[in-house]
Amino acid sequence: MNTITVSTNEYPSSVQTDMLSFYWKFHTQQTGIIQGDDIIEMAIVAKTRGWLSIGLDFNKTGMNQADCFIGFFDQENNLPILYDDWMPGKSIPKNDSIFGGTNDILQVTGSFVNGVTTLKFIRKVDTGDVLADKPIRNATVGISWAINSNSIDVTKVHSSYGQFNINLMTHVGILNLIKQPLIQFHLIATGSVALLMTLAGMSYVFISRKEKNFFISLVFHTKFSNLIRNEFIGSWLNPILELTIGEITLIIIHLMLTSVWFCFGYFNNSSPILSKIGKAFGYASVITLTTTILPITRYSAFVFIFGISFERAIKYHKWCSLLTLLVTTLHGIFMAIPMGMKGNLERLVSVRANGYILFGTIAWIAMVIMSLFSIEIIRRKCWELFKVVHVILAPVVLVFSSIHARGWERTLPVLGVAIGLLLVDYLLRFVFGYVLPTKVVKMEYDEKCQVTKIVFEKSNLGMWSTESLGMAKFVHVCIPGVSLFQSHPLTISSYEKLPQSVEFTCHVKNNGKGWSKDVADFAVKRKCCASSIFARVEGPYGKLSLDVNSYSNVVLIAGGIGVTPINAIFEELTNNSKHALQKNIFVIWTMKDENLMTMFPSLLERYSNVKQSFYVTSSASNSLKINSSDAYNNRVHYNSRPNFVEYLTLISETVGCFDNSAAIIVCGPNQMNIDVYNASRKVAKESGVHFHIHRETFEM
Incomplete structure (x- = not known):
């Protein structure tokens, strides 16, 4: 069987759309005059494996009264199929015979080549079928087309469709309706x-x-x-x-x-x-x-x-x-x-x-x-x-x-x-969590503070970071002995560089339930054999929104166990910074139990350029024996909470005229974070000092 295609110049009239091409010509008995007994030959071509159709709406009613031709190429039987249908309204086209009409397609040929379906067919200009056909006349007709890309089931809805208006008798040449590609x-x-x-x-x-x-x-x-x-x-x-x-x-x-x-x-x-x-x-x-x-x-x-x-x-x-x-x-x-x-x-x-x-x-x-x-x-x-x-x-x-x-x-x-x-x-x-191993050096639980201290050791490659680990970095830790799948973010509270590795410490507050309690119970059980504990550590992650090293005045504010990043930053500024003595450092730490201070002794050390204030919301305890000097006691306030407006006002008075700004790093309960934020805005407005604040939080 010969392949049926549309050759160049085969049809004098055509319409090209994005998805379908429509061709036609008349076979007349008298040159220049189209009569009812004459033949119109049409061809529809589309890139589809499914059905394709053309509808002639002579009254331009929006396909409410339309003469339809819908078909496909049956690849199994190598046969073109085309139906002469009528569309009485907004519905699936139905065969002419249902309305008392007849099939007026005189001949149909077609092919399916390289994914393109071609159907050619002929009918009379006036079929005489008054019930389900309309004669083609010298007037503009509304033409609708539709295709289904995959299915030859003509009852299935189309995947693409479109419409245009044209006079089939007078139009000669190509009507190009292909949209120019829109600039991306x-x-x-x-x-x-x-x-x-x-x-x-x-x-x-x-x-x-x-x-x-x-x-x-x-x-x-x-x-x-x-x-x-x-x-x-x-x-x-x-x-x-x-x-x-x-x-x-x-x-x-x-x-x-x-x-x-x-x-x-x-x-x-x-x-x-x-x-x-x-x-x-x-x-x-x-x-x-x-x-x-x-x-x-x-x-x-x-x-x-x-x-x-x-x-x-x-x-x-x-x-x-x-x-x-x-x-x-x-x-x-x-x-x-x-x-x-x-x-x-x-x-x-x-x-x-x-x-x-x-x-x-x-x-x-x-x-x-x-x-x-x-x-x-x-x-x-x-x-x-x-x-x-x-x-x-x-x-x-x-x-x-x-x-x-x-x-x-x-x-x-x-x-x-x-x-x-x-x-x-x-x-x-x-790679950083599984391939590069992490060693648990120490894991111990402090009952008084209700805090688990975990010391990890990991290779320098595994702890790669573009900046110091002392700048509020955190790691994601999974301890299979505690929970096989749970992974939690823990702040690096301190670290020490070894020749081939980094040793860093994290603290976990026991909240009395969940993963933190399981960690505490696990630490008590495995206290004497920490080195055999397997842990997966990802990170370090995190980055301060402030470049603390560029500020001459740094305010560090902590609440409870939120002191972990504050401790790391404090150690970084006092021990590792090139210009540590040129900075004014202010530390304020609020806690429920003063025993917590024993876990972070670095914050208690005195420096000439550091001013520390510790607030314990409970009464003093005789069990704490860190420093009994009057100087130490002057830094500790019992049964009270800090007034952040007063505190920042005092700091604003010490800020130099050449560096009229101060960095504030705060980590603690959300309400305390908000109080510090609001206080910094109030004092900044009154004093003219620019307080740039970073609120450290893990509210995922």
Whole structure:
């Protein structure tokens, strides 16, 4: 059998669309005159393995009264199939015979070659079938086309469709309706923003961040409002209230970039308005899902480019994930409404629906479940459940989103960048956590302080870091003897460099339940054989938002066991800093039990440039015998709490006129963090001193 194709100049008239080509010519008995008994020959060509169709709507009623030809090439029998149908309304075309008409296709040929289906057929200009056909006349006719990319079942819904108007009798030549490719301005914008932000971030980290000038203070340290002390309201609003101008700019850029992707999706399709908006939200979800992944890499590009470490970047992950859920929900709503209007809502859960819609539905359900388990009260009280849900459902979201609507063509190339960084991050975690061993040198529990002290030793390669371990670094620790899968962040409270390794100490407060209690019980049982304990340690992670070494005045504020990063920074400044004696260091530490001071003796040591104040909220104990001198006792205040406004006011009076700024590092209970933050804003406004504050927290 000869292959049927459309050759050049075979048809004098044609229409070319993005997905389908339509050709026709007349065979007349009298030159120049088209009569009812004359023949019209038509051809429809599309790249499809399924069915394709053309509809002639002579009254231009929107396919309510249309003469339809729908068919396919039967590859099994090597035979072209074409039906002469009539569309009485917004429904599936039905055979002419149902309406009392007849099959008026006189001849049909066709082929399927290299994925392209061609159907050629002829009929009379006027078939005489008054019940289910219309005569072709010298007038503009509305023509609709549709194809199904995969199925030859003509009752299945189309995967692509379109329409145009033309006069079949008078038109000669090619009507080119193929849209010119839209400039990929969304990708250009994304690449430009990424480049500019990278340059800006690196210049801040490596150049400007070490300078304290008006611009740096304005952009990176100026904040507009006090924080809210109410725990519930504050958990929602405080992350927004403490945004700096630089962070607000970053958020605005992200929202603008999301809008650019929305606009590209809107103008890059010719669907009806609701579907057009739905597809636009689909495009926007690509960039929001990509930016959701970027902040959660522990060995993150954020650290090297923006100086924003994992524990501080996590809030951006939360916000981007909420934005992604909102955008994908709107995408689903605007795509579902037209389906509902046509009675096709079952496509949302149909395996056979074109565009792999079911995969998108599953991905959205997975997002909703992850968001529910991310609510703060659930996340804090059921951390392990939250973690398991994320580990299981996150791959579902990524994989199914990359399949939905042929996502491997649009979604995956962009999302793949973030996924690639995440895979590299997990590889590094595996290498530094499993391949490079960690030795437990000491593990002991202090019953009075209710604190477990763990001393680790790891090779220099395994503890690689671009800056000192004394600058509030933390590690993720898993002790299989305590829990096989649980991994928790622990701050490095002190460290010592050995010739081939690093020995570092972490402290775990026993909260009376959960992992911290299990660690305490395990330490008591294994006190005499710590060296046989296996532990997996990832890190170090973390980065201060301030370059402490560039400040002449440093304020270190701790609450309870929150002293661990403060102790590390204090030791770094007093022992390892080149200009330690040129700094004014202020230490204030609040605790319930004075016995806790015995675990951090470095903070009690006196230096000429250091002023220490210790607040014990309980009465004095005779059991504490560290230093009984009057000088020591003058530093300790019992049954009281510090007034941070008064304390910072006194500090502001000592700040020199040449360095009118001070760094504040605070770590402790959330309420104390908020009090210090609000006090620093109040005193800064009254004194003119610039207090640049870093709040250390592990509120994941």
